[in-house]
Amino acid sequence: MLTYARAQSARTGIRAIGPSGGACLRLLAAALDAKAVAEIGTGTGVSGVYLLRGMRPDGVLTTVDAEPVHQQFAREAYHAAGFASNRARFIPGQALDVLPRLADGQYDLVFCDGDPAESQQYLAESLRLLRPGGMVCFEGVFQEGRLAEPEHRDPQTHAVRELVRDVRESDLLLPALIPVSDGLLCAVKR
Numbered sequence: 001m002l003t004y005a006r007a008q009s010a011r012t013g014i015r016a017i018g019p020s021g022g023a024c025l026r027l028l029a030a031a032l033d034a035k036a037v038a039e040i041g042t043g044t045g046v047s048g049v050y051l052l053r054g055m056r057p058d059g060v061l062t063t064v065d066a067e068p069v070h071q072q073f074a075r076e077a078y079h080a081a082g083f084a085s086n087r088a089r090f091i092p093g094q095a096l097d098v099l100p101r102l103a104d105g106q107y108d109l110v111f112c113d114g115d116p117a118e119s120q121q122y123l124a125e126s127l128r129l130l131r132p133g134g135m136v137c138f139e140g141v142f143q144e145g146r147l148a149e150p151e152h153r154d155p156q157t158h159a160v161r162e163l164v165r166d167v168r169e170s171d172l173l174l175p176a177l178i179p180v181s182d183g184l185l186c187a188v189k190r
């Protein structure tokens with residue numbers, strides 16, 4: 001059941017991935033037979049429920065958020081969706097403080113949905129965290145249309161443009177831009 005997580009998102013205004021993006025995440029986690037997934041930006045747990053549904057039954061989602069109260073919503077959402085508490089590891093804190101503490105090469109999938117202005121740093125950390133053949137995904141790269149409109153030069157949109165360029169030009173990555181939700185940029189680590 002996603003009702004709880006979506007209701008908390010609507011009530012609090014904490015943005016959550018849409019149904020098409022969520023379904024895509026679930027499929028990607030299943031295709032990777034994911035046992036270990038890292039998520040930046042727990043929110044109210046909508047994306048986490050989709051990821052857990054796609055992962056192996058013994059898989060563990062490690063999810064990071066700067067706001068402990070958001071993680072409490074997500075904890076309740078995973079419980080309401082029927083997942084045992086040992087399926088998720090909640091780490092509160094700023095992503096750029098927490099990510100360096102996670103183990104190298106141990107993750108099948110890294111889902112980035114935290115602060116878009118930090119996207120390039122998330123990519124660098126993801127490349128370290130992923131096993132070969134693993135995948136990194138960024139939600140929201142269309143930036144509600146601003147990405148494709150050159151007059152938008154705010155720091156956040158600029159950072160996402162730089163991310164898209166880095167992913168496209170990297171020899172280490174095989175990218176695909178999937179037009180679901182607000183743009184899901186995915187890339188497999190060679």
Ligand SMILES: C[S@@+](CC[C@H](N)C(=O)[O-])C[C@H]1O[C@@H](n2cnc3c(N)ncnc32)[C@H](O)[C@@H]1O
Nearest residue numbers: 016017041043046047065066094095113114115
């Ligand atoms: C868009 S919401 C995530 C939504 C969630 N992925 C979902 O689809 O249900 C973004 C989340 O990232 C968190 N966040 C923003 N900047 C962050 C940072 N620098 N480090 C960790 N978490 C951050 C916010 O507190 C918020 O809960």
